Amino acid sequence: MAVVIACVNHKGGCSRTTTAVNLAASLALGSEDYEIRSRKVLLVDMDPKGNVATTFGVDKRRVGPTMNELFARGVGDYSLKLEDCTLGPDILSRSMRATWKKNNPEKTRGPPKHIGIRNLWILPADLDLSGIEVDLATRVGRENRLKLTLNEAMDHFDVIIIDTPASLGLLTVNSLCAADCILIPIQAEFYALEGMSQLISAIREVQKSVNPDLGLLGILMTMVQTRSKLCETVTSHARKHFGDRVFETQIPRSVAIAESPLEGAPIVIAQKPTKSNPASQSYWEFAKEADERLKAITDS
Ligand SMILES: Nc1ncnc2c1ncn2[C@@H]1O[C@H](COP(=O)(O)OP(=O)(O)O)[C@@H](O)[C@H]1O
């Protein structure tokens, strides 16, 4: 059975997608250096912005049926299957390599060997998903629609990661109801912890009403600027609230991370985790910590 992780924070631009995508890619690839076992991973996009596909260089206009069509199905209607909507490692690898070529026209030797992925499937979304949120509001069992949908995938994957929108609406609530645990990226800036209480009470409500076993995988500090007093203050506040649930690893603010979607590959794939690529290193180190926490869940 898959462990389902929802990457949530209703604050926009706090690295939700970047974190979901890089964690999914590193767990799927695995690493001997970081002692991470390769797992079969499904990355689900619940954000109408549909950024997950773009991160892999996939043209959103050219994907087939998406999360939207799956969600629009009636209960018990399996005419469209979840696997009909996913994009697998071959397609993702091809599109990352094609995007690399497009962005590096001067390089005649083609993309480096490490631009590619295995064991990762994505379930893309598109803009219409926001319309579905309105439609959902009138349906019976509206909070549990994603859980029902993912039931089809539970036996086929080791990990399912859900990227959520910047709101606490029904798409996020569906994600919380479908998840075993939550991953919260927090941008290390002044207003970061404002609104945290809103998120925590949404989580509590879901725990009380629908999903009592929902746990906290951890809190990841993102866009951290070293030697910034403000970042240190925000991080120490987070530690006071969440204790050792805050991951040791912090993700630095980095141009390489901001630019990697343009390169058509998440940073953990685009750059090898060497000393000269600290941003890639940081996401790999985070993946190692997450991997250990996941093992604790699956072994218990
Ligand atoms: N550590 C980082 N350093 C610099 N830019 C980042 C970092 N993480 C994300 N970004 C950039 O910030 C923007 C928002 O990140 P994203 O992951 O899309 O956030 P969200 O999904 O929470 O809206 C994107 O343009 C992304 O490339």
Ligand SMILES: [Mg+2]
């Ligand atoms: Mg996003």
